[in-house]
Amino acid sequence: MAHALHSPQDADLLLDVSGLRKSFGGVHALSGVSFSLKAGEVHALVGENGAGKSTLIKVLTGVHKYDAGVITLAGQPFVPSDPQFAKAAGIQVVHQEFNLLTDLSVAENISIEAFPRGRFGLLDRVEMKRRARHALDAIGLSDVDVDMPVSRLGIAHRQLIEIARALQTESRILILDEPTATLTERETSRLFDIVADIKAKGVTVVFVSHHLNEVFAICDRVTVFRNGATIATEEISETSPEGVVRHMVGRTLLEQVKEPNTGIGDDVVLAVEDLRTVANTHAGGISFELRRGEILGIAGLVGAGRTEVLRAIFGADPIQSGQIYRAGKPIAICNPADAIAAGIGFVTEDRKDEGLILDMPIATNTSLVSIKEVSSKGLMNLSKERDMAKAGGARLKLKCGSVADPASSLSGGNQQKVVLAKWLASNPEILLLDEPTRGVDVGAKAEIYAILKDLAAQGMSMIVVSSELPELITLTDRMLVMSEHSVQGSLLPENYHQEAILKLAYGQSDTPKGPTS
C-alpha cells in the first residue's frame, strides 16, 4: 500500500496495518493509518485526544469495522469481525474504563469469559479458583485473594486483574489503553515490572499513554498519531521526548500570524476564586479572571479537570468550595437556571448527550434556552419560534433544509451551529465552550472560529476548553494550562509555543509540580 511509512517487509512483523481508513458519518476518524508490531516488542501509541488511537484499537479488537486498508496478522490477512474473533486470534485489550463486575469475586471475574464446567455443566469452583490463582501468580499478584470481591480492591489492583484476565487465554498482543491514568507512581512502577515480565514471555504489548516519560521508560518503539493518521514510527533509542512532541504538534497553524484582539475591555465580567469542584476535593483551588470581549482558553489533557471547571461555573455540578464573582459582585450559582439568569451560556462537550435533542426539530433545539421569548403565558408561539430559528441559522450560516427537520439530519458542524444558535438566542454575556469543534470538519471549524471571534469583538467573553492546541492558539487571547485539577501556567499569545504548552499539560514542565500519578 502506498501509505506505508515503514518497510512492511520486515520478516518478524507480527501485525502489519497499512492505509487503514475509517469514517463515522462525515467525520474521518482514521485517514490512512500505517502501523506495525514486531513480535515481542513494547510499542507505544501517542497523540492528542481524538488523533485516532482509540479508533485504531477498536478496529483491531473487532469493535468497529474498517472502511479501507489492509491488516495482516502473522502474515495472514486479518479482518476482525467482532470482539470474540479478535480475542480468538490472540489480541487482548485492557480498557481504560474497567469492565469488571465489582460485586463478584476476583476468581469469577477472571473466568467470566469461559467458566470452567464440571459434571452436568455445573460451575467447577475449584478449577475456577485454581485458574485465577495461576493467572494472578503469572503476573506476580500472589498477595491477592481470589475469593475477595472486586469492590474491595483498589483501582490499581483492578487494573492488574484486568491484565491477568486478558493474559490467561493465549495472547499474542496485549493492548493497554492508558493503563496508568489512575495509578500512583508506585503502582505504575509495579505495572511496568509486569509489562517487562509479559514481554519476556514473548507477548507483544501495545501501550497507549499520555505520559511521555512512561513511554520512554518501557517502550521499544513509538508511533505518533495526528488527525487520524500516523505521522511517524520511531525507535525509542533514536528519538527524544522533544522529537515525539514535535511530531504530535506538526506544523499546522504554527506559523499562522495571530492578530491581537484589541477589543478586550478593562472590566472583569467573571472572576473565579479558589474554585474547587466535587471531582477534585484534594487539589488547591482554581482562580482566574475573565474580561469583557476576552477569549480565555483552558488547555490540558483529558482528566485534567477542565470540563469540571466549566460545569461548576455553569451550575451543572455542585461546587465544593470557592466563590464566583459576576461583574464584581459575588453570586451563587446553584443550577443552570441561575447561570443563564446571570448571562452565562454553556456549549457542552457532548452534543449528542447534553447539547442537542437530536430527534426533535432544529427550531425546538434553538428555542430550548429562550423558550420564554417564543411563548406567552405558557403557550408556544410556533411562528415566532420558527423566526428565531431562521434568524439564528442565518446568523451562523447554518446549512439546513427546513428548521422543522430533526437536528439529527444535520452534519456535525451544522449540529454544533444549532447548539451555538441555542445559546446565542439567550444573548449571553459569557459563553463557556467545551470542545467547540469536536467532530466538526475543517470547513465548518473555520466558520465557527470566525463566528466566535466576531462575537468576542462585539463584547462577548468566552472560556474555551479544547484538546486541540491549534484551536486554542487560533482562538484565544490568553491560555491557562491545567493538569491534575490545578492551573499549571497562564500564557499570553506571544508565549503560545505548542511544545511549551504540551510540556505544561503533560506535567513535564521545567518546574515540576509534584509527581505524576
Next chain:
Amino acid sequence: MSAHETQDVLAKPSPFSFKSIVNNAGIGLALLVLILFFSVTTEFFLSPNNITNILTQITINLILAVGMTFVILIGGIDLSVGSVMAFAAVIAGKAITLSGLGTAELILLAIAAGLFAGLICGVLNGVLSAYWALPSFIITLGMLNIARGAALQVSGAQTIYSFPYAFEEFGSMLIFGVPVVFLLALFLVLIAWFVLNRTVFGRLIYGIGNNEEAVRLAGHPVFWYKVAAFTICGATAGIAAIVYMARLSISSPIAGIGFELNAIAAVIIGGTSLAGGRGSVIGTLLGAFIIGVLANGLILIGLSDFMRQMITGVVIIIAVILDHYRAKLSSR
C-alpha cells in the same frame, strides 16, 4: 491532508411532525381495517347499539391512557393507575354518601375528593421517582399496593352504593347515541393534545423524554416537569374513578385490577415509545379504539373471551416490534 474534505451531509429530510403523522396514519389504517373486517364478518358490529357499547367500553381505558401518555413520554411508567382509581372511587364514594348535604353539593364534593385522591397519589409517584432518580416502575409498583390497600382499608372492604340519581343519570346519558362519558374522554384527549403540542410544558415533556440532560442544562426545572407528568396521570385516574362510579353506580375497592396494563397497551399500540420522547395522544386515542374494537368484534364473531385476551396480547407485541423499527428509522 485529504483527511478532512468538507463533507456536509444534508441527510434525508425526515421531519418530526411529518413522521408522527405517518405513524398515526398507520395506526388509523389498522383500526380501519379492523372495523371493515368486523362489519363484513358480523351482522351487528356497525349497529347503533353496538357502537354505543364500544364507546362506553373504551371510555375508562381512554381516560387512564391519556394520563399514561404523559408519563410514558417522559420515559416513565405508572403501574398504579388501576389501584389509584379504586382508591379515588372509594374516597369519592365516601364523600357522595355523606348525609346532610344537598345533591349538587354532594356530587361536587365527590368529584373534588376523587380528583384530589388521584392527584395526591400522582404527586407521590412523581416526587419519589424523580427526587431519587428511581425507576418509576418500582415506585408505582409500590403505589399499586399502597392505593389498593388504602381503598380496602377506607371502605372496610365493602362496596359503596346508593348514589344520587342525577349522578347515575350522567353515567348513562347519551347524545345522539354517543355516551356523554365518552365525550368527556374525548375532551380530555383534545386538552392533552393541545397541552402537548402547543404549550411550553408539552414541549419540555417531549424534550425530557428525548434528552433530559439537554433540557436540564437549558435551565429548566426537570424535576417539577416530571412530577407534573405523574400528577396528571394520577388526576386522570381520579377522573376515571368518577366516570366508573357514575356508570356502575357503585364504588368497589377491588375495581380497576389490571387497568394499568390496558392503559399502557393503548399508549404503546398508539405508537408512543416506551423509551420516551416520541408519540402522541392522538395515537393513544387510536390505540384505545383498537383494543376496544378488537374486544368487541372478536366476541361478536364468536371467539371466547380467552381467545380475545390472547389476540390482544399478540397485538401489543406487534406494536412494540413495530416501535422498534420506527425507532431505528428515526435514528437514521
